[in-house]
Amino acid sequence: AQSVTQLDSHVSVSEGTPVLLRCNYSSSYSPSLFWYVQHPNKGLQLLLKYTSAATLVKGINGFEAEFKKSETSFHLTKPSAHMSDAAEYFCVVSDNYGQNFVFGPGTRLSVLP
Amino acid sequence: EAGVAQSPRYKIIEKRQSVAFWCNPISGHATLYWYQQILGQGPKLLIQFQNNGVVDDSQLPKDRFSAERLKGVDSTLKIQPAKLEDSAVYLCASSLNIYTQYFGPGTRLTVL
Numbered sequence: 001a002q003s004v005t006q007l008d009s010h011v012s013v014s015e016g017t018p019v020l021l022r023c024n025y026s027s028s029y030s031p032s033l034f035w036y037v038q039h040p041n042k043g044l045q046l047l048l049k050y051t052s053a054a055t056l057v058k059g060i061n062g063f064e065a066e067f068k069k070s071e072t073s074f075h076l077t078k079p080s081a082h083m084s085d086a087a088e089y090f091c092v093v094s095d096n097y098g099q100n101f102v103f104g105p106g107t108r109l110s111v112l113p
Numbered sequence: 114e115a116g117v118a119q120s121p122r123y124k125i126i127e128k129r130q131s132v133a134f135w136c137n138p139i140s141g142h143a144t145l146y147w148y149q150q151i152l153g154q155g156p157k158l159l160i161q162f163q164n165n166g167v168v169d170d171s172q173l174p175k176d177r178f179s180a181e182r183l184k185g186v187d188s189t190l191k192i193q194p195a196k197l198e199d200s201a202v203y204l205c206a207s208s209l210n211i212y213t214q215y216f217g218p219g220t221r222l223t224v225l
Contacts, residue, residue, distance in 0.1 A: 004155075032212060043116075044156070044204070044216040051212055090155050098144070098211025099169050103155030 002027045002093050004104035012110040019063075019078040021107045023091030026072065033074040034092040035065055038106075044090070050074065052096065061085070086111045115139065117217035119205050125223045131193040134220045138186070138207030144168075146214060147180055147190050148204040156204055162188065192222075200224045 007022040025031060035047040048059025055067040065076045074091060091104040118137040126132050138145050143164050148156035159178065161169040164185035173180070177196070182188040192199055202221050206214040 034212075043218050044206075044214075046213055049212050098208075099161065101146070101158050101161075101214075103148075103157070105153075105155050 002031070002095070002100055002102045004091050004093050004102055006089075006091055006104040006107045008107050009105070010108045010110065012112060013081045014112045015083055016080050019076070019081045019085065019109065021076040021089050021091075021109065023074045023076065023104060024072055025074060025091070025093045027093055027095070030096055032094045032096055032098075033065075033067060034094070035059065035063070035074075035076050036090045036092060036103075038088040038090065040087070047076070047089075081109075081111045083111050083113065085109060117205055117207050117215055119203075119217040119220055121220060122218065123221050123223075125225065126195055128197055128224050129194040131191065132195055132222060133189050133191045134203050134205075134222075136188045136190070136205030136217060138188070138205070139209075139215055142207035142209050142215070143185070144208045144211070145182055145188050146204075146206040146208075147188070148206065150202045150204055150219070152201070159190070195222075195224045197224050 003026045005024045033050040036044045038044045047063050048057045050057050050067045058064045063078050088106045090106050094101045120135050145162045147159045150156040159173045160180045162182045165182045180190045202219040204219045206216045208214045
C-alpha cells in the first residue's frame with residue numbers, strides 16, 4: 001500500500017522569499033513521485049516528476065524537488081515566490097509501472113505582497 | 114492541441130437519482146483516469162483504463178459506480194443511485210506515457 005503525507009495544510013510566504021512544501025511518502029516498492037499544482041478554477045497541472053533517474057528534479061516555473069530515499073521525502077522548493085504561485089499543491093506517489101496513483105491531501109500556498 | 118474535455122461542468126441531482134459524466138481524452142492518449150475530489154481533499158483514483166481495458170478499479174464503489182471506455186477513446190462514469198457523500202468534483206485525466214497526466218476541468222456534482 002502507498003500513502004502520502006503533506007506536513008502542512010497551509011503555507012504562507014512573502015513575495016520574493018523561498019518556498020518549501022513538505023511531502024513524505026510510504027511505498028512498498030520503488031516509487032515514482034510527482035508534484036501537481038491546482039490554481040483556483042483551473043485544472044491540475046504537472047510541475048515535476050521523479051522516475052528513478054536524477055534525485056534532484058527541476059520542474060516548471062522555477063520549482064524543484066529532491067528525492068531522499070533514506071528520509072522517504074520529496075519536498076518541493078522554489079528560491080523566490082511570485083504572487084502567481086498562490087495555489088493548491090499536491091504530492092503524488094505511484095509505482096514504477098504507472099499504476100496505483102495516490103494523491104496527498106494538498107498544501108495551500110499563499111503569497112503575501 | 115486540444116485538452117481533455119469533460120461534460121457537463123456542473124450537475125445538481127437529488128439523492129437516489131442517477132447521473133453520468135463524459136470525458137474525451139487528448140487524441141492518441143491510451144491511458145484514461147477518473148478521479149473523485151471531495152472538497153478539501155486530494156483527488157482519489159477511481160478507475161484507470163489502458164485503451165478500453167481496466168488497469169485499476171480497486172477504489173471504485175462498484176455497487177453504485179460504473180465506468181466504460183468504448184473503442185478506447187471517450188469514457189463515461191455513472192453513479193446509480195447517488196448518495197449525499199458523492200458530492201465532489203469528478204476529474205478525468207489522460208496520458209500518453211505512464212508518468213504525465215493531463216487533467217480536464219472536472220464536473221462538479223452536488224447531491225441534495
